Amino acid sequence: MRHRFSFLRISLATLSIFAFTFATSHAEHEDKIQILLLGDSSTAAGMPKVVAPKELRFEDVIRLLLAAEADLPPTNVINLGLSGEFIRGLIDSGRYEAKVSKLPGLDYIFIRYGLNDDSKRENFEANFPKDYHELLAKLRTDHPQAMLIPMTVIPFADEKTSTKINNLIRAVASEEKLTLFDIYPLYAVALKRGPDMLNYRAYPLSKIPDNLRSIAQRYVNAEADPKVVVLDNRLDAIFGHLPGWFRDRHPNIAGYNVIATETAKFLAPVIRERRAKK
Incomplete structure (x- = not known):
């Protein structure tokens, strides 16, 4: 199948706005578990949406995989990932206040930052954890019922850089007493089937x-x-x-399907456990 892109003039920034509008305008909050995805381009899944607009979106695959579990209630997955974003930028740009703070009824919030923070945030190793704690505090205030889920980054940068970033994320999760979703080794296992098959x-x-x-x-x-x-x-x-x-190294559709599958595997038992405690 041939794809001709020369007529496409959709910037990633425009695409992110479109994705947010689409998700929120179609969100039905009654009787649905509300799941929010925050992160950079590896969460936004921008390029597959441009190149293959008829394919299932990353967030929709998560929703459908959870729907395949017969004992789980329906979900709504909102993807607010943005290409190039880092935590300080999310907060200081006003995007957090405008797009994240007022979303109603959130139950689960996945947070996957670090790659852009490493390249854009001065004194990264000192400031990134501070920024992360600040974001978590805001989310707790604005969405007190939501379970906050820090995620490690995927194998995008070299192993040394990835380890540095992920160790800081693990430390923040431990200090905040939050359950970490460690996607890095799961994605790395999938990459062993072919080092370029997921990008x-x-x-x-x-x-x-x-x-x-x-x-x-x-x-x-x-x-x-x-x-x-x-x-x-x-x-x-x-x-x-x-x-x-x-x-x-940005994920292609296969890469996002790996992340979606592991996200659903992670979240399904968590949903069951939380429902059982109510």
Whole structure:
């Protein structure tokens, strides 16, 4: 199946607004468990929504997997992930107050930050935990009934950087006495089936050899810096030899399905346990 992206002019920021509007405008809060996803681009799932708009969205897969458990009530999954976001940015930009603070009836809030914090937050190792504690305090105040669930980052950065980030997240979760959802090793196991099977390819058109541009052109998006974008390995045989072809580690649909599956596995027994205590 051929995909032509040249007509698409949807920025990730616009896409995030659209995703939020879609989720909240269709949310039915009565008799449904409300689940919120907070995080960066690895939560937002922006590129698959642009490239394959007819495919199930990341948040919908979580909802449907939970619905497959016959003893669980229906859920509504709201994805407020945003490409490039870090905790300080979420708070200081006003996005937390505008988009997160007033959402009604939240039951579970998954929090997955750290990758952008590491690159954007000065004095990261000291300030990231402080920012995380601040966000958790805000969430507790605004959503006192919600279970707060810190998550480790996926294997996106190198192992040393990932370990540094995840150790800080584990420490925050321990200090806050919160249950940690450790997605990192689960995603890493899935990657062993193929190191590039869970990430899409996004490669600058300017780096494609001139004699191959006719093949690449039909897969180019319309951003200011045009890239060849595919969600799978269909062009690996043609362009896989180019330096950096596999560099982008953002999840593709298969990657998000791994995260969605593990999220549902994590959450289903938690929901049962909390319901049993009521």
